Amino acid sequence: MALRPPPSQLSAASEAAAASVQDMDNDPTLHLRPRPDFVSTDALADLVARATTYLQASYPLHLRGPAGSGKTTMALHIAQTLGRPVLLLVGDDSFDTRRLVGGETGSRTKRVVDRYIHNVMKVESETNPVWLDRALTVACIDGCTLVYDEFNRAPPAANNVLLSVLEERILVLPKAGRGESYLRVHPEFRAIFTSNPADHVGAHEAQDALLDRMVTLDVDCFDRQTEIEIAIARSGLAALDAARIVDMVRDFRKSGEYVQRPTLRATIMIARLSQQMGLRISADEPRFVQLCLDMLASRVKPGPDGLPDPRHRQMLLKLIQHFCVPVRGHGVAA
Numbered sequence: 202m203a204l205r206p207p208p209s210q211l212s213a214a215s216e217a218a219a220a221s222v223q224d225m226d227n228d229p230t231l232h233l234r235p236r237p238d239f240v241s242t243d244a245l246a247d248l249v250a251r252a253t254t255y256l257q258a259s260y261p262l263h264l265r266g267p268a269g270s271g272k273t274t275m276a277l278h279i280a281q282t283l284g285r286p287v288l289l290l291v292g293d294d295s296f297d298t299r300r301l302v303g304g305e306t307g308s309r310t311k312r313v314v315d316r317y318i319h320n321v322m323k324v325e326s327e328t329n330p331v332w333l334d335r336a337l338t339v340a341c342i343d344g345c346t347l348v349y350d351e352f353n354r355a356p357p358a359a360n361n362v363l364l365s366v367l368e369e370r371i372l373v374l375p376k377a378g379r380g381e382s383y384l385r386v387h388p389e390f391r392a393i394f395t396s397n398p399a400d401h402v403g404a405h406e407a408q409d410a411l412l413d414r415m416v417t418l419d420v421d422c423f424d425r426q427t428e429i430e431i432a433i434a435r436s437g438l439a440a441l442d443a444a445r446i447v448d449m450v451r452d453f454r455k456s457g458e459y460v461q462r463p464t465l466r467a468t469i470m471i472a473r474l475s476q477q478m479g480l481r482i483s484a485d486e487p488r489f490v491q492l493c494l495d496m497l498a499s500r501v502k503p504g505p506d507g508l509p510d511p512r513h514r515q516m517l518l519k520l521i522q523h524f525c526v527p528v529r530g531h532g533v534a535a
């Protein structure tokens with residue numbers, strides 16, 4: 202007997218997905234809708250068009266890029282354009298084949314008490330294992346788009362089951378599992394993977410055999426104009442204000458003086474909080490300066506003793522003063 206798990210056990214919806222998920226009771230898949238604040242530029246539209254072509258030809262897609270380069274957002278956006286139900290899986294070191302495919306979760310006993318003749322009682326009991334389908338099995342059977350975010354955070358051995366799914370389009374099931382030893386993959390099944398090649402903490406090297414089956418597209422950090430458009434879309438700030446924050450964070454990124462890369466996410470945080478707190482995007486607004494320091498100072502390289510270096514804090518203050526020059530009558534957040 203095979204069961205379907207509740208949605209919460211099957212997929213983990215990220216912020217990006219949650220914004221666009223339609224709530225479907227008892228349906229383990231995500232039904233994505235276009236995000237109203239999704240920004241598309243010519244470069245992003247071109248990437249989506251190429252990715253969709255490869256996926257439509259049944260090739261799995263792999264978006265590879267540094268933190269904050271928009272991989273998850275793009276993967277979900279592409280999945281949504283395919284128009285099929287989506288299953289989102291986020292790679293984790295605790296994964297094994299069972300976590301992807303499913304497994305036996307216990308047994309179900311059926312007991313029949315027959316009292317057809319009043320002084321004769323016949324009791325029959327039968328115990329059968331209960332099998333619980335997991336994301337990969339559900340996606341392969343129902344022809345979903347599987348978005349496997351950060352797939353290389355799962356141990357390579359757990360991902361081995363994908364080799365035959367992607368090449369032979371056969372899902373090999375554990376012995377005596379679901380009642381059959383393999384399943385033919387639904388013709389509409391598609392897979393989109395993401396990974397961060399720079400973050401080695403908690404990540405594994407993806408096996409060549411798996412990478413060889415995918416089309417890998419490198420997504421780099423966004424260009425300035427795209428970052429500004431995303432900052433505006435995500436915060437509601439005016440274009441000039443958004444540009445000031447984007448330029449400040451980009452310059453910090455360019456300096457290389459960080460231990461944790463200042464990503465677009467930091468830009469969005471500063472922009473959204475400034476808007477919510479009604480701050481002027483200006484170096485003479487103490488609360489804005491403090492906000493920037495709170496968002497960025499922890500990323501700056503520490504001094505030789507491992508403690509925050511006051512000179513680096515000064516560098517951040519100079520950046521704020523340089524890019525957020527006070528302008529009379531300008532920059533009052535709505």
Ligand SMILES: Nc1ncnc2c1ncn2[C@@H]1O[C@H](COP(=O)(O)OP(=O)(O)OP(=O)(O)O)[C@@H](O)[C@H]1O
Nearest residue numbers: 238239240267268269270271272273274397431465
């Ligand atoms: N095209 C876009 N339109 C609007 N917002 C976007 C777009 N692309 C990315 N973002 C926003 O930028 C931020 C970073 O994007 P995302 O989470 O997709 O990056 P990532 O590459 O998956 O990062 P990580 O490796 O840390 O998971 C998010 O807040 C996301 O909402």
Ligand SMILES: [Mg+2]
Nearest residue numbers: 272273274350
């Ligand atoms: Mg991501």
